[in-house]
Amino acid sequence: MTLIKQAEKIIFNTIKELGYEITEVTLHLSEHPQYGQFQFNGVMSLAKFAKKNPVIIANEIVEKLKYEKIFKNLNVAGPGFINISFSNEALAEYVNELNNDILNNVEKPEAKKIIIDYGGPNVAKTLHVGHLRSANIGDGLKHLARLLGYEVIGDAHLGDIGRQFGILIYEIKQKYPDLVYFDEKYKGEYPDYSPVTIQELNEMYPMGSKKIKENETILAEVRKITSEIMEKPGYKALWQHIISVSIPKLKEIYDELNISFDLWEGETDAYPYILELIEILKNKNLCYENNGALIVDVAKPDDKTEIPPIIIIKSDGSYLYSTTDLGTILGRMKRFNPDEIWYVVDNRQQLHIEQVFRTAVMSGIVPENVKLEYCGFGTMNGKDGKPFKTRDGDAMKLEDLLNKVYEASLERLNENITDLAERQHLAKIIGLSALKYADLVPNRNTDYVFEIDKFCNLNGKTGPYLLYSAVRVKSLLNKAGEQKINFEKYIGPSDEVESEIIIKLLLMPKILENALNLKSLNIIAEYIYTLASSYNNFYESHIILTETDKNKRGSWLVLSKVVYEVYELILNVLGMEIPDKI
Numbered sequence: 001m002t003l004i005k006q007a008e009k010i011i012f013n014t015i016k017e018l019g020y021e022i023t024e025v026t027l028h029l030s031e032h033p034q035y036g037q038f039q040f041n042g043v044m045s046l047a048k049f050a051k052k053n054p055v056i057i058a059n060e061i062v063e064k065l066k067y068e069k070i071f072k073n074l075n076v077a078g079p080g081f082i083n084i085s086f087s088n089e090a091l092a093e094y095v096n097e098l099n100n101d102i103l104n105n106v107e108k109p110e111a112k113k114i115i116i117d118y119g120g121p122n123v124a125k126t127l128h129v130g131h132l133r134s135a136n137i138g139d140g141l142k143h144l145a146r147l148l149g150y151e152v153i154g155d156a157h158l159g160d161i162g163r164q165f166g167i168l169i170y171e172i173k174q175k176y177p178d179l180v181y182f183d184e185k186y187k188g189e190y191p192d193y194s195p196v197t198i199q200e201l202n203e204m205y206p207m208g209s210k211k212i213k214e215n216e217t218i219l220a221e222v223r224k225i226t227s228e229i230m231e232k233p234g235y236k237a238l239w240q241h242i243i244s245v246s247i248p249k250l251k252e253i254y255d256e257l258n259i260s261f262d263l264w265e266g267e268t269d270a271y272p273y274i275l276e277l278i279e280i281l282k283n284k285n286l287c288y289e290n291n292g293a294l295i296v297d298v299a300k301p302d303d304k305t306e307i308p309p310i311i312i313i314k315s316d317g318s319y320l321y322s323t324t325d326l327g328t329i330l331g332r333m334k335r336f337n338p339d340e341i342w343y344v345v346d347n348r349q350q351l352h353i354e355q356v357f358r359t360a361v362m363s364g365i366v367p368e369n370v371k372l373e374y375c376g377f378g379t380m381n382g383k384d385g386k387p388f389k390t391r392d393g394d395a396m397k398l399e400d401l402l403n404k405v406y407e408a409s410l411e412r413l414n415e416n417i418t419d420l421a422e423r424q425h426l427a428k429i430i431g432l433s434a435l436k437y438a439d440l441v442p443n444r445n446t447d448y449v450f451e452i453d454k455f456c457n458l459n460g461k462t463g464p465y466l467l468y469s470a471v472r473v474k475s476l477l478n479k480a481g482e483q484k485i486n487f488e489k490y491i492g493p494s495d496e497v498e499s500e501i502i503i504k505l506l507l508m509p510k511i512l513e514n515a516l517n518l519k520s521l522n523i524i525a526e527y528i529y530t531l532a533s534s535y536n537n538f539y540e541s542h543i544i545l546t547e548t549d550k551n552k553r554g555s556w557l558v559l560s561k562v563v564y565e566v567y568e569l570i571l572n573v574l575g576m577e578i579p580d581k582i
């Protein structure tokens with residue numbers, strides 16, 4: 001059990017033994033460390049209930065707690081706050097436990113099975129900056145939930161249908177009209193290799209998109225093709241080719257970002273569930289026809305803004321984004337039976353997600369005990385406050401953004417590293433950390449501005465600063481190893497600077513738990529920065545390797561190792577890799 005939990009349990013039991021009603025004890029970090037490291041401020045409310053002066057009760061509690069050897073300096077402040085500090089022995093013992101296994105600092109809640117829907121790339125369209133946050137946040141939440149013992153399935157929920165395919169098939173037809181896919185009489189097998197490469201598709205898509213904006217006839221033709229993809233075998237075969245040549249490219253970029261998915265299912269994987277979905281909605285009398293379309297009312301009397309009905313099937317019989325999202329939920333429930341499904345989708349789609357969730361719950365597709373969670377997020381903006389664009393006004397390609405960051409971090413790289421290949425390798429790791437950290441440190445609901453110089457700075461609240469801090473401890477530990485210095489035992493903090501690190505370590509389990517509950521990585525991103533700052537203060541004011549007191553030196557090295565392991569654990573959750581040098 002983590003030290004804070006042990007303390008909370010002791011306080012809880014003490015209060016019970018004294019005969020007071022209490023449901024939970026939570027320790028908070030003290031704002032006045034001169035009086036105590038932590039504070040318990042639950043006495044006031046329990047005193048109200050007991051109809052007694054809180055200061056008297058607080059003193060009764062402190063009197064009993066004094067005999068617990070994990071505490072020191074217990075005192076009562078103001079209207080009944082209890083200030084609490086941990087004894088040096090308790091802190092030393094705890095750090096030694098962490099040295100044995102850093103996972104002792106991770107409190108695992110009840111294990112759940114969850115599906116996280118994130119990334120949301122669209123086949124045949126290039127990944128752009130708008131896809132970055134969903135991938136970063138979703139993948140980070142996946143790592144966090146796994147660290148805390150959850151079983152997690154991450155699904156990319158690929159946009160594998162829609163007008164982009166109509167455009168591409170149209171363009172392929174223009175360029176290669178004689179292909180067998182366009183021969184309506186053809187009855188044989190289609191080739192199992194694609195007639196077009198990803199490069200051609202990348203050129204065709206913008207070309208076609210431009211044409212449909214300018215030419216009504218082409219737009220009508222593209223619409224027609226789009227609606228016929230599943231019916232015409234030639235189109236369907238081309239559709240499959242387009243998907244199969246696009247996915248490797250998507251994977252390449254996600255690999256580059258250090259992001260992975262367990263499932264690469266698409267919107268069309270929901271198709272087998274749609275008839276059943278409609279059946280359920282009909283049986284529950286939830287859907288009705290409106291101008292030929294099938295819709296469901298999802299508004300509730302206490303809605304503050306208007307929530308319009310959701311369209312399940314369009315009047316021409318075609319499916320929509322909402323149809324596939326609902327079908328996907330039905331499929332996910334049937335196949336995986338998760339406890340929760342989390343959607344890491346841009347705030348601009350909040351209404352759509354809300355409509356989908358309401359329909360899923362009302363229809364019983366998602367039973368009451370299963371949670372649907374929306375993890376929305378703000379956009380990465382340019383200096384003008386609008387979503388980040390290229391100079392030409394298009395959304396910036398994720399690949400181009402990555403290259404920009406790599407270049408910026410290459411320029412800033414230590415000149416002493418001269419090997420070109422090594423420089424490039426390091427610039428990638430550091431550049432990626434700059435981008436990821438900058439993306440994760442703001443609260444996920446807020447927008448942020450892309451400021452490359454700020455993100456890549458080695459000083460300040462940045463990814464490179466964290467990597468730099470981690471590399472510095474790593475080389476300290478390596479040097480200690482080379483000099484065969486023995487470090488086995490932590491003996492407790494020797495001063496305030498050192499105590500501060502320990503307090504930060506004690507806070508880690510709660511930070512992880514809160515981050516999971518709020519589905520917010522920014523708490524963790526902030527936390528690791530404060531730990532790094534505390535450790536760096538210590539590192540700069542203590543000369544560790546040449547310390548003559550061997551016990552002290554060994555103790556400091558143990559602490560450094562524990563801090564390094566926390567860096568590893570948390571940077572891994574945030575999707576950042578620690579390089580060998582910086």
Ligand code: ARG
Pocket residue numbers: 117119120121122157158159325343345
């Ligand atoms: N492909 C969609 C887009 O680019 C995002 C998908 C989000 N996930 C979902 N289940 N709707 O906007």
